[in-house]
Structures are given as structure tokens and as C-alpha cells.
Amino acid sequence: MIVYDKNLLNNLALVEEANALEAAGFISKEQKVLIKKELPAFKRQSNILVRLGFFLLGAFLYLSICGVIALIGLTGSNSESTFFSICCYLFAIIGFAGAEFLGHQKYYEHGLDDAFILGALLNTGFAIAITTEGYELNIAVFVAMASFLMYRRYLHLLSLLVFCIAASAVVFYGMFEFGSIGEMLIPFAAMLLSALFYFFTKRIINNLKENYYYKGLLFANSYCLVLFYLSCNYLVVRELSVELLGSEILPGNDIPFAYFFYAFTFIVPVLYLVQALKTKDRIMLWASFLAIGFSIYTVRYYHSVLPIEVALTLGGLVLFAIAYFSIRKLKDNETGLTFKPDRINNSNAILNAEALIVASAFGMKPEAKVPDSPMNYGGGGFSGGGSEGTF
Amino acid sequence: MIGTFIDINMNKFDDQATKALLERNLITGNQYEEITSYRNLNIFSLNAELKLFLYLSVLLFTSGIGVLIYNNIDSIGHIAILSLLLIVIVVSFYFCFKKSKGFQKQETTFEHPVLEYLVLAANILTCVFIGYLQFQYEAFGTHYGLATLIPTVVSFFCAYYFDNKSVLTIAITGLAAYIGLSVTPQDLLHNVSFYYDRSLSYSAVMLGVLLILWTIYSSRIQLKTHFKIIYLTFALHIISIAAISNLINNYYGIWVVFAFILTASTFYFYKVSYETKAISLYVFMIVYAYIGLNIFLFRLCDTLDFSSIWELFILILPVYFIGSIVLFIKLIKTFNKEIAA
Numbered sequence: 001m002i003v004y005d006k007n008l009l010n011n012l013a014l015v016e017e018a019n020a021l022e023a024a025g026f027i028s029k030e031q032k033v034l035i036k037k038e039l040p041a042f043k044r045q046s047n048i049l050v051r052l053g054f055f056l057l058g059a060f061l062y063l064s065i066c067g068v069i070a071l072i073g074l075t076g077s078n079s080e081s082t083f084f085s086i087c088c089y090l091f092a093i094i095g096f097a098g099a100e101f102l103g104h105q106k107y108y109e110h111g112l113d114d115a116f117i118l119g120a121l122l123n124t125g126f127a128i129a130i131t132t133e134g135y136e137l138n139i140a141v142f143v144a145m146a147s148f149l150m151y152r153r154y155l156h157l158l159s160l161l162v163f164c165i166a167a168s169a170v171v172f173y174g175m176f177e178f179g180s181i182g183e184m185l186i187p188f189a190a191m192l193l194s195a196l197f198y199f200f201t202k203r204i205i206n207n208l209k210e211n212y213y214y215k216g217l218l219f220a221n222s223y224c225l226v227l228f229y230l231s232c233n234y235l236v237v238r239e240l241s242v243e244l245l246g247s248e249i250l251p252g253n254d255i256p257f258a259y260f261f262y263a264f265t266f267i268v269p270v271l272y273l274v275q276a277l278k279t280k281d282r283i284m285l286w287a288s289f290l291a292i293g294f295s296i297y298t299v300r301y302y303h304s305v306l307p308i309e310v311a312l313t314l315g316g317l318v319l320f321a322i323a324y325f326s327i328r329k330l331k332d333n334e335t336g337l338t339f340k341p342d343r344i345n346n347s348n349a350i351l352n353a354e355a356l357i358v359a360s361a362f363g364m365k366p367e368a369k370v371p372d373s374p375m376n377y378g379g380g381g382f383s384g385g386g387s388e389g390t391f
Numbered sequence: 392m393i394g395t396f397i398d399i400n401m402n403k404f405d406d407q408a409t410k411a412l413l414e415r416n417l418i419t420g421n422q423y424e425e426i427t428s429y430r431n432l433n434i435f436s437l438n439a440e441l442k443l444f445l446y447l448s449v450l451l452f453t454s455g456i457g458v459l460i461y462n463n464i465d466s467i468g469h470i471a472i473l474s475l476l477l478i479v480i481v482v483s484f485y486f487c488f489k490k491s492k493g494f495q496k497q498e499t500t501f502e503h504p505v506l507e508y509l510v511l512a513a514n515i516l517t518c519v520f521i522g523y524l525q526f527q528y529e530a531f532g533t534h535y536g537l538a539t540l541i542p543t544v545v546s547f548f549c550a551y552y553f554d555n556k557s558v559l560t561i562a563i564t565g566l567a568a569y570i571g572l573s574v575t576p577q578d579l580l581h582n583v584s585f586y587y588d589r590s591l592s593y594s595a596v597m598l599g600v601l602l603i604l605w606t607i608y609s610s611r612i613q614l615k616t617h618f619k620i621i622y623l624t625f626a627l628h629i630i631s632i633a634a635i636s637n638l639i640n641n642y643y644g645i646w647v648v649f650a651f652i653l654t655a656s657t658f659y660f661y662k663v664s665y666e667t668k669a670i671s672l673y674v675f676m677i678v679y680a681y682i683g684l685n686i687f688l689f690r691l692c693d694t695l696d697f698s699s700i701w702e703l704f705i706l707i708l709p710v711y712f713i714g715s716i717v718l719f720i721k722l723i724k725t726f727n728k729e730i731a732a
Binding site: 036314322343 | 404405407408409411412415417418422425426429430432433434435436437438439440441442444445446447448449450451452453454455456458459462504505511515518539542543556557558559560561563564565567568573574575576577621670671674675677678702705706708709711712713715716719720723731
């Protein structure tokens with residue numbers, strides 16, 4: 001099923017390991033260069049900026065080819081409407097063909113292949129939407145099938161993301177078919193299914209032999225983790241039922257099972273946190289951080305507990321205290337849970353964005369520009385008020 | 392993106408890969424022993440996470456204080472808040488100065504990681520405080536520039552004395568604000584400044600050149616050479632965006648001047664990105680040059696008026712993009728080879 005040579009995939013794992021070991025200082029730079037030279041490799045861009053650049057270029061190329069087809073189709077055929085009804089299928093075929101071609105040319109995680117694979121999936125969705133006149137369930141089913149195919153053939157992680165979202169959409173719209181009872185059960189169905197698939201993928205990972213499926217499975221596993229939390233989060237349930245089911249919530253009333261959803265919103269993040277620290281699972285740890293943040297947002301969305309500025313100030317102080325005391329406690333641990341940076345698996349990439357965030361949130365602006373807004377007067381900190389939406 | 396995030400999770404395949412490297416004689420037995428014994432320590436480091444928390448706490452706290460003061464202007468409680476703010480600033484700086492090793496030309500770090508964030512907090516709060524003084528009491532008279540210049544000077548001092556990159560970015564945005572530019576990342580993306588005022592574009596280019604000259608001077612005297620990349624990043628984006636927005640906007644032949652400026656900056660940053668081995672500079676240099684080139688080609692076609700054969704353009708476009716892709720692949724390849732050596 002996989003288009004790539006298995007040896008190359010194994011080599012990739014070795015080279016990545018060599019990179020990690022070199023960064024950790026276990027092997028020398030010369031040794032790493034030697035290892036890279038020794039092992040034949042994919043055409044791959046490991047730098048995210050470069051990959052993004054090639055993605056854009058690939059997208060331009062894809063669009064220009066579609067433009068040529070549209071030009072030929074519109075001038076060549078007699079009726080425009082027949083062309084419009086099939087054009088997305090043609091565009092999708094170009095995407096599939098391009099992806100296959102690049103796969104054979106050993107392009108993997110390069111950016112160009114991303115453009116063609118994602119373009120193919122997007123056009124598949126449009127094509128089905130045009131044919132079925134926007135019937136959501138059908139679109140979701142076909143996109144899910146196509147994206148799963150793309151993942152199996154090109155081991156493309158973004159396709160897997162599309163698959164996960166499409167599969168969730170299948171469940172969501174599938175429940176619509178069962179009428180009002182189905183609609184009411186959507187959160188519970190999503191919760192049960194994500195739990196089921198979480199343990200299912202976990203089991204496959206534990207018995208897995210081929211390393212190149214690992215990333216994809218881990219990704220699906222993490223997706224289930226996030227979906228599980230979101231499925232029964234109070235804010236999500238309430239807003240979706242208003243938005244999609246058109247149910248109105250009168251003042252003084254609440255959605256059915258509100259207590260369950262509130263309890264869920266608070267218990268699950270804590271559960272994640274405890275479990276993550278116990279099993280040393282970094283992804284679950286990050287999921288728990290995000291979930292805690294979102295739970296706080298959920299509460300503040302419906303109940304204005306404190307004015308925003310007091311909440312921000314106090315939140316900052318509390319967070320500072322948590323971090324400070326954790327650091328003090330973990331500072332000198334040599335094994336297990338520690339504050340010492342891990343030589344091999346470090347997540348320093350996240351910290352590199354720090355300066356950028358500071359510049360966005362607190363960068364000073366010229367004062368005379370907007371005379372009617374005192375927020376911009378000199379003090380950079382004032383413009384921090386504008387950034388409160390991001391928290 | 393997803394890939395890099397997943398990489399940080401430990402997995403059993405890492406061990407296997409190390410073993411495979413050993414079996415192929417790519418690493419020595421000693422190295423393998425060392426690696427496995429380190430892995431067996433089972434380290435689960437919260438270093439990045441806790442630092443991020445410190446960081447977020449500073450952002451939350453300073454934003455909160457900023458809004459608090461702004462909302463309470465002219466009320467009774469606000470003198471109290473201001474005095475509290477002043478106390479917090481003084482205490483923070485006191486700790487920072489006490490624990491710092493003093494000014495050093497090379498890269499330095501605090502012994503305790505919290506202090507780095509304390510510097511940031513103190514610095515932002517100082518900016519809030521000065522901005523407030525100016526707004527309420529006009530402490531610096533009608534010399535509005537002073538109200539920006541003083542926080543900038545304070546920030547530069549903190550950045551160099553305590554060796555703090557985040558503070559340095561604030562300082563640079565302050566410097567730009569002093570000459571009337573907003574160079575926060577989001578404003579640069581929307582490049583709002585340059586539409587209104589052409590003289591601003593010249594100032595922007597001057598500022599970029601100034602930043603570049605400063606990096607040259609500081610590498611000569613070996614002053615905080617690790618700051619170089621930040622200055623260069625700002626310079627590249629400021630100059631390029633100013634040049635590109637003028638390529639689009641001007642119809643009186645001035646765009647030719649900016650085309651030359653863009654060419655010169657592309658040439659300089661091509662050289663300097665090889666020197667510093669910084670791929671981020673290299674990539675953005677290429678992107679800006681490519682955008683500029685396309686605008687230039689578009690203008691050329693616009694003047695020559697090919698509108699009768701526009702179909703031909705659509706047919707040529709794929710070939711044009713394939714050509715660009717081949718060129719870029721070559722550029723990136725040579726760069727990667729150069730910095731690996």
C-alpha cells in the first residue's frame with residue numbers, strides 16, 4: 001500500500017535518531033554527517049519554514065494547472081454547466097496524479113507533496129458537494145475515505161488529521177439521521193467513540209512492529225484524547241446545540257444534563273494531568289494544560305466571576321506561584337520527573353517563539369498615529385490590553 | 392508541525408533505532424552504552440513547560456495591570472495602584488540586580504530561571520508606568536517622542552545588562568516607534584504604516600540599515616554577538632516590506648528606487664545568511680525577492696500591454712512555477728550543504 005521504499009523509511013528513523021543524539025551531545029557532528037551520507041534518504045524538508053514555502057509554491061503550481069484545464073474546458077466545451085459539474089473531479093484527479101508522481105520521485109514531507117495531497121482532498125470534497133448538492137454526510141464519508149487512502153499510501157500526517165476530522169463529522173451527521181433522539185445523544189456518542197478509539201489505537205501502538213506507522217497512530221491517539229474532552233465540554237455542547245440544532249436556551253433554563261457536562265469539564269483535565277504525570281506522557285500533559293485553559297474559559301464565558309483585568313492579574317500571580325514552587329521542588333531531581341532539561345527529548349522549539357510573542361503583545365507603537373486612543377500612548381504595556389483575547 | 396510535536400514523546404522505537412545504528416557500526420559500543428544508561432534514568436523533564444508557565448504568568452500579570460490602570464484612570468484607587476506598581480517594579484529590579492553577574496559582553500544567564508522572567512515583567516511594567524505618567528501628567532511635556540524614547544532606553548539597558556532577548560525585541564519596537572513606525576509582527580504583516588506616508592518608508596529603510604550597521608559594529612567589538620540574529624531579522628523584514636509596499640503603491644517612478652533597495656537588501660542578506668548559517672533569514676530573503684520579482688514582471692507586462700493574448704499567460708504559468716520550484720530546490724540544497732559543512 002505504501003508508495004515509498006521501506007528501507008528509506010527505516011533510514012529516515014535512523015537519521016532522525018542520529019540528529020537527536022547529536023543534539024544531545026552523545027555523538028559528534030562529523031559522525032552525524034557520516035551517518036547521513038551513509039544512508040540514502042528522501043527528498044524531505046525538515047525545516048518548517050522551508051516546507052511551508054514549498055507548500056505555497058506547490059499550491060501555486062496546482063492552481064495554475066487547474067487554470068489551464070479550466071481555460072481549455074471553458075473554451076473547448078459547448079456548455080459551461082457540464083464543465084462546472086465535473087471540473088472539481090478533474091482537479092482532484094490532478095491532485096492524486098501529482099501526489100503519486102511526487103511519491104515515486106521520493107518526495108516525503110517536502111511541502112510540494114503536501115500541496116498536491118491536500119489539494120486532492122479539498123477538491124474531492126468540493127466535487128462530492130457539487131454532485132450531492134451539499135449533503136454533509138456524503139461529503140464527510142467520501143473525504144474520510146479519500147484521506148485515509150492518502151495516509152495509507154503516502155503516510156501523510158496532515159491527511160490523517162483530515163481523516164480524523166471527517167470521521168468525527170461522519171459520526172456527527174450520522175446521528176442527525178436518527179432524529180431528535182440522535183441529536184441529543186451526539187455528545188455521548190462522540191465521547192464513547194473517542195474513548196473506544198483511544199484505547200484501540202493505544203493497543204495497536206503497543207503491539208506495533210513497523211516504526212513508520214508510529215507517528216500516525218500516536219497522532220490519531222492524541223486526537224481522540226482531545227475529542228474526548230471537547231465532546232462533553234459544557235461550552236462546546238451548549239454552543240453547538242444552539243448553533244446546529246437550533247435549540248433555544250431561555251434565561252433561567254439550562255441544557256439537559258448540564259450538571260454532567262459541568263462535572264465533565266472540570267474532572268477530565270485534572271484526570272489528564274494526574275495520568276500524564278504518572279505515565280510520563282507528554283502529549284497528554286499538553287492536552288491537560290490546554291483543557292484546563294479551556295475549562296477556565298468555559299466558566300468565564302457564562303459567569304463573569306471577576307472583571308477581566310483582575311482575573312488576568314490574579315491568574316498571572318497564581319501561575320507564577322505554581323511554576324515557581326514546581327521549579328523549586330523539581331530542580332535537583334536527577335531521575336524521573338525533573339526540571340533539568342532532557343538531553344534527548346527536549347521541547348525547546350516552543351520556547352523559541354517567546355521573543356515573537358512578546359514583540360506582538362508588548363511591542364511599542366508610534367504615539368502620534370492614533371491620537372484618539374490612549375491605549376497606544378508610549379507605554380508598550382497598554383497595548384497589552386489588546387492582547388487579552390488570546391488568553 | 393504535528394511531526395515535531397510528536398517527536399518529543401519518548402517511544403520504544405528510539406531504542407530500536409539506536410540499536411540499529413550500533414548494528415550498522417555507525418556508532419560505537421561505548422556510545423551505545425552511554426545512551427542506554429541515560430535513557431534508563433527515565434527522565435521526564437518539565438523544563439520547557441514550567442518556563443512557558445513563567446512566561447505566560449508574566450504576560451497575564453502585565454496585561455492585567457495595564458488594563459487595571461487604564462480602567463481606573465481618574466478614580467481614587469488609582470494612586471494606590473500606581474504606588475503599588477512602583478513598588479513592584481523597584482522590588483523586581485532589586486532582585487534582578489542583586490542576583491545578576493553584572494554586565495558581560497558574552498552571553499550570560501541567571502542561575503535561577505525565574506529571574507529572566509522577572510526582568511521581562513519589570514521592564515514591561517516600567518513601560519506601563521512611564522506611558523501612564525505621560526498620559527496623565529504629561530511628565531515629559533509635549534515632547535511626545537520622549538515618552539517612547541525613555542522606555543526604549545530602559546529596555547535596551549535591560550536587554551544588554553541582563554542579556555534578555557524578549558526585552559531586546561521590545562526595545563527595537565520602541566526604537567521604531569520613536570521614528571513613527573509600528574514594527575510589531577502583526578502590523579508588519581498588514582504593513583499599515585507605509586500606505587499613508589512615503590517618507591515613513593525611507594525612515595524604515597534607514598532604520599533597517601542602522602540595525603545592520605549596529606550588528607557589524609557589535610561583532611567587531613564582540614558585544615553580545617548572539618543578539619545579531621534578532622537585529623538582522625527585524626532589519627530584513629522592515630526593509631523588505633517597506634520596499635515591496637512601495638513597489639505596488641507608487642506610480643511616479645519612485646518604485647524603481649525601491650526595486651534597487653530590495654535588490655541590494657536581497658544581495659546583502661543572501662551573504663549574511665550564509666555567514667550566520669541562519670535558514671530563517673535565507674528563506675525570508677528568498678520569499679521577499681520572489682515577491683518583488685513577480686511584482687516587477689507584472690509591472691513589465693502591464694506596461695507592454697499583452698491583454699490580447701492573456702490566454703497564453705495562463706498556459707505559460709505552470710511552466711513558470713515549475714521553473715521556480717526547480718530553482719528554489721537548488722537554492723535550498725546548496726544552502727543546506729553549505730551550513731552542514
